[in-house]
Amino acid sequence: MMKSLRLTLALSLGLVALPIISATTAPSSGASSTPQCVVSLSPTATETLFAIGAAQQVQAVDTDSDFPKSGLPTKRVNALNPSVESVVGICKVTKAHPSAKPDLVIISYDANDIQQKLTGLGIKVISQDAPTTLTGAYQQITQLGELTGHKKKAATMVASLRSTIAKDIASVPKHPKKIVTTYYELDPTYYSLASNTFVGSLLKALGVTNIANAESTSADAGYPQLSAEYIVSANPKLIFLADTVCCHVNQAVVAKRTGFSSVSAVVHHHVVGLNDDIASRWGPRLGILMNQLTTGVKSTLADSALWKK
Numbered sequence: 001m002m003k004s005l006r007l008t009l010a011l012s013l014g015l016v017a018l019p020i021i022s023a024t025t026a027p028s029s030g031a032s033s034t035p036q037c038v039v040s041l042s043p044t045a046t047e048t049l050f051a052i053g054a055a056q057q058v059q060a061v062d063t064d065s066d067f068p069k070s071g072l073p074t075k076r077v078n079a080l081n082p083s084v085e086s087v088v089g090i091c092k093v094t095k096a097h098p099s100a101k102p103d104l105v106i107i108s109y110d111a112n113d114i115q116q117k118l119t120g121l122g123i124k125v126i127s128q129d130a131p132t133t134l135t136g137a138y139q140q141i142t143q144l145g146e147l148t149g150h151k152k153k154a155a156t157m158v159a160s161l162r163s164t165i166a167k168d169i170a171s172v173p174k175h176p177k178k179i180v181t182t183y184y185e186l187d188p189t190y191y192s193l194a195s196n197t198f199v200g201s202l203l204k205a206l207g208v209t210n211i212a213n214a215e216s217t218s219a220d221a222g223y224p225q226l227s228a229e230y231i232v233s234a235n236p237k238l239i240f241l242a243d244t245v246c247c248h249v250n251q252a253v254v255a256k257r258t259g260f261s262s263v264s265a266v267v268h269h270h271v272v273g274l275n276d277d278i279a280s281r282w283g284p285r286l287g288i289l290m291n292q293l294t295t296g297v298k299s300t301l302a303d304s305a306l307w308k309k
Contacts, residue, residue: 034149035103035124037091040065041079042108044281045128046072048144049106051284052153059102060090067277067285079107082114088121104147130282132198132222134165137282157284164287168294169205178307180300182208183226183236183265187243190226197222198282199242202290206297211236232259238300239265240272240293242279249273268306272296 039060040046046065049058050072061072062079077086089100097103105118105125115125126147128140138158145154182203184192194216195204203210211234216224243249251271255261265271274292278285300306 035147036097037102037104038148039077039087039090039102039105041077041082041114042106042128043067043277044108044283045106045140045144047281047283047285048141048154048157049148051157052141052145052148052150054144054148054150057148059092060087079109080111082111084114084117084121087114087118088123106144130198132196133201134162137198137286138162141283161284161287165202165205165290168290171294172206172297173301175207175301178301180208180238180297181211181234181236181264182238182240182297183211183231183234184240185243185249186223188247188249190228190231192224192226194222194224199279199289202293206294208238208297228257228259232263235264237264237268237306238270238272238296239263240274240279240296242274242276244273245276264306268303270296270300270303270306 035057037059038049038054038057040049040058041062043062043065046058046061047067049055050068055071059073060075060077063076064079065072065076075090077090087102087105091097091100091102093100101121101123103124105123107115107125107127108129110127115127118125126143128143131137131140138161141154141158141161142151145151145157184199184203186192192212192215193200193210194212195201195210196216200210200212200222211231212224212226215226215230216222239254241249241254250273251266251269254271255266260266272292272295274289278289278292
């Protein structure tokens, strides 16, 4: 898991103050402004491109892109260790597209200075780093729609996500006297996230108290590594696991950890397993993640056993 693009983005990109959206435009070649060959080195961008109708334009993706489950191109590039050679000759040469160079490359992690290198060869590169706000996520979807000629479908997606998330937030009852302390686990070594991160902001909107906030510093950029002792002492009432696929963590596994059997969330069965990919991407499945977070919070609030004086 530590070698995946998912955690690399969380723990590495978060340490650098990069813009949410940046674009490096290569010199114009006089070709059509709508890209015919797109290479996505971001799993989130891949999902978005397919969801807005740009699938036929995507000719290669990174090795971590795994959704949608069918229709993805067979050509793959390692986004954590990309080479110029692996990208520049990846497109199918046709009469309409006589060059093997891609028209557009989307990255979320600038490994090996790939952005500068590709730009130097006349290839347009868009950097969409992990956002810290919903607005940032919506901007990235909108940008991909504008760049690929699918602006209307991108706008429809953004509107749908806005509606879903707003309804979820509104559905959580006011609870001024109920403090829902929450631990969000990124991996079994207790990396977590604070409220100043993207998913952390979603949890904050639902009114929970994130135990990682007290341990987070400027050095970890919102992704502190907690200790088992601290988590147990914080006694969270709700736990979210974003490492169920990579590391097979579930409530039973958590309960077997030293001291965790007495943690409130474990005792009262408020340990919520999330799909790792859905929990780490900010594209079309964002509504699913928000639904799961909201359900976990509402279930905890509704459990009378937790709130007996």
